[in-house]
Amino acid sequence: MKPIATTRSTSGMPTGLLAIWWVVGSEIVIFGGLLGSYIMYRLSHDAWANQAANTNTALGTLNTFVLLTSSLFAVLAHRAAESGDGKKAARLLYYTIGGAVTFVCVKAFEWSTEIAHGYTITSNTFWSFYYTAAGIHALHVIAGAIIMAIVARDAAKNMELQRVELIGIYWHFVDIVWIFLFPLLYIAK
Amino acid sequence: MIESIVPAASSYAWEIDYIFTMIFVLTGFWFLLCEVVFFWLIFKFKAKDGQPAEYITGSEPHLKRWITIPHVLVLVCDLFILTAAVKVWYDIKQYLPEPEKTVRVIGQQWAWTFVHPGPDGVLDSSDDIRTVNELHLENETVYHYQLESVDVLHDFSVPVFRLKQDAIPGRVITGWFEPTLEGEFDVQCAEMCGIGHGLMGARVFVESAEKHAAWMATQSPVALAANFPAQRIGKE
């Protein structure tokens, strides 16, 4: 049973929504610190551009497309949940999870190819950043997909429908992080 | 105040001692004022029977100014301290006077290596003198130091010079000092550098020009070969 505290909303927004925005805020600074460090290193090392040339832009683009599309499904799920259609919301969330799985599979293929070509995390600091930043992001994708599966399972029974919006906001944030990672790691050469 | 505990042996030591005294006086004044008022209030307003506390919100102008006026005064004091701090910092860390000699200071776990310019006064020439844990300086000479580290962070600290600078691997940091007092003083490592951090001391010898020249003579390859024929000569 939820405490009464959870049902109050003095600040003018539901508790879960408020909390998820704080989560997003704390994630912004985590990725901000990492990407800020990367940008400073990158600008200071001209030679990194040659390293970045070895990333696979096509797969990166595909992954961006996959994440953008999954974000669309997430927001459509939110709309379905708002109109009380838990079944539809759950189905759309499963599409989103499908996007996450595709993303991770593409990532796995991309990484294994690169590692097979000798570009490992210790090759040089560009690749260290590449694997670290994309790896932390991929962990967020995986975590998001797992949570989304739980939310979808409940949503299918028309339970806790407000969670569809919350996981959606988290998912869009993960999407935004990738929107910045993509040019930083793949396009800038 | 510091010079009564640690002798001042460089040309800019007085600046540090001066700014210390200045901050000591300013903050000491505020500190004493606060504590005196604080304890006075505690004794003055100790609970007494039949005397309730007053209802004061803190927005009454005649009371609020007891906060706002000190507030502004603190800001003014800060400006004094800021000016002095910027000046001292600029003189010691940012501004580099023309050097008469340059020494290289290399930190490693857990010893200091000093490269002296040798009799010709030029670093990186054939007569450089390389010593471990012994820095020999000529009194009243403007020195530059080039600080390096080969492994982890160290900190080249000479308390009598009021000199302290981290040695960072991958960087060469330049600074200056001018010894003004002859004698033998401590060099300490002031940045955690591992197990032997507590052993990483060296000595700095500030010598008159003649004594310094005499020392250099004993360190010439010829003299060293005569003294320690079996050993490798302490230079590369």
Add this chain to the structure above:
Amino acid sequence: MSEESHTNYVKIWALLVVLLAVSVLGPMLEIQIITLLTAFGIAFVKAYLVAKYFMHINMTPRFVPYLMVTCLVFMLLFVVGTAPDVYKSEGTNWKKTAEWQYMPPSPADHGGAAEHH
């Protein structure tokens, strides 16, 4: 309000995909300024679109967007305070040694070659 934004979701998505295409194609012109603009300018536009239309940040109370911007500003502050030491390779009275530009031989010369033959 919500009715209006509902119809827009797919359009926003299409716009995002177009922007993605531009950001990938732009750098192929190999003009630095265009690369920067298309890659990073468009990233900001995309982030804005996602934040506004998917996350509905404009429908939350005012402090939420302020909070997000504050987090970003603090990160900017961090970079500004740090760049004089980390981004620069020399400054007042200090400079980094040559190892700062250290770059090991490209792994493709070994691993990649072994892979192909």
Add this chain to the structure above:
Amino acid sequence: MAESIPSDSPAVADDHHGHEEPSFWSKYVFSTDHKMIAMQYMFTGMAMAVIGGFMAYAFRMQLAFPGIEVPGFGIVTPANYNALVTNHGAIMIFWVAMPVLIAAFGNYLIPLMCGCDDMVFPKLNRLSYQIFLLSAVVLLSSFFVEGGGFGGAWTAYPPLSAKAEYSLTPLGSSIWLGAVALEFVAFLLGGINFITTAMNSRAPGMKLYDIPIVIWMIVIASILFLVSVGPLIAGAIMLLFDQQLGTAFFDPARGGDPVLWQHLFWFFGHPEVYVVLLPALGITAEIITVFARKKLFGYKTVLHTTIATGVLSFTVWAHHQFISGVDPRMAHVFTLTTLLISVPIAEMMFVYIATLYGGSIRLTTPMLWGLSFIAEFLIGGVTGIFLGASGADIYFHDTYFVLAHFHYTFFPIAIIGTFAGLTFWFPKMFGRMMNDRLGKIHFWGTIIPFNFIFIPLFVLGMGGQHRRIFDYSYFPELSMPWMQDIRVLATSSLLIMLGFQVVFFYNFIVSLRSGEKASKNPWKSNTLEWTADSPPPHGNWKELPTVYRGPYEYSVPGRDEDYWPQDQPN
């Protein structure tokens, strides 16, 4: 008055509590009740404080009597010494000050003072404690692995921390780093819970300016933590990769920059000071208003200076790095911001002192702690100016002056703040009064030796004594007899202070078992937690309170009593 609350009679409270008898595990270990989680944090924090205090005892003995076999520890080798000082610092900040001041008091007070029945996410709260407990266990385990505990100072500057061949602790450093990262995760979860609860679940009628200062402080501290810790989490991952995978983020020989870590660390590290300071300041505000029977002198002033301090605290971080290789020109900027931040803090101190004016001061044990916080923290505050002024910091950086300075801030925060809060809320937490006489003995037995530990260390710092050196006999200038005498003085004061803590634990346990039963509102305080039973049952109130006024309406003219609880309509 308190009697007018509906859920007043003990029968009602028992009924509320008694219809289901929870098992030991669900009541004490896996509870989601915010009060029980607060107690878990409190007792874990105290246990860690005992461990941290024991470490201080071991290395202070080594400093005073180099080379002796410390009773209860043994010979302190250089490796031991480094591991002890490193973990003493980390434990006292991350595993004592934060869990006790933010997590324990935050958990206990936020729902009670905001008038709601629990935190908004009770399960998240429990998870946060469990992660915290795990982090503590992980940290302590680092002492028992091959190579021993991490000894690279709590700042963990690479390359020393990044490579096992430098630090000689191949596992200890990674375990230490992992423990710190886990602890951050715990407090991120906890912090989100605190912020959300205070923002969203306040009692009806409780407007922003009706929130007790301590809640404001805990929430602002949580926000500071949340916004500043990100870069360090990223940095910790990078450092962990450097240690375990062999990447070169911070390795200068392979294109990394060790100074980046310093920035990542201190960008968090400085706000962290305020993260633990603010809750202690808040606790002090509650106590001095209650025992001076006075309204806080300028509620809004305190609030605004707190926010100003919080924002400014993000701009001062590099003053920790003045001589660690940052560009000399940047030092001017950070000196400016550092001196600026002294202004709101000074103003806050003035406000606290001014609150005493016109009061009716009762020197109970909690009040003594609260007042001593102000008196002692002032020393910590003014000595900070020496270090924030770049010119003077050239001499004082990494000396015992720094050490004494931050112990004069952290001791009032972590120890005085905790004792103040604990003695003040003890009746509410456990339903019994603490023995005031023993409390005062403990107070004087702690405060007087405390000053005799650290004032002498200021003098040593002026003498150029550097930190983290396990035996000063290798430095002729630091092994003079008068310096050794001072070290012995500091160490013996420490022993006396530690000895007096026995009085506290005795008092704590005896009062817990057989102290005088506490009424609902023994201190005649205004805030909401005193309208609940002592101790509050699960759910805190039968009927949640409504708020009609601010928390500090003491001695309002024209009223019979000198206090006016927040939940009374008139």
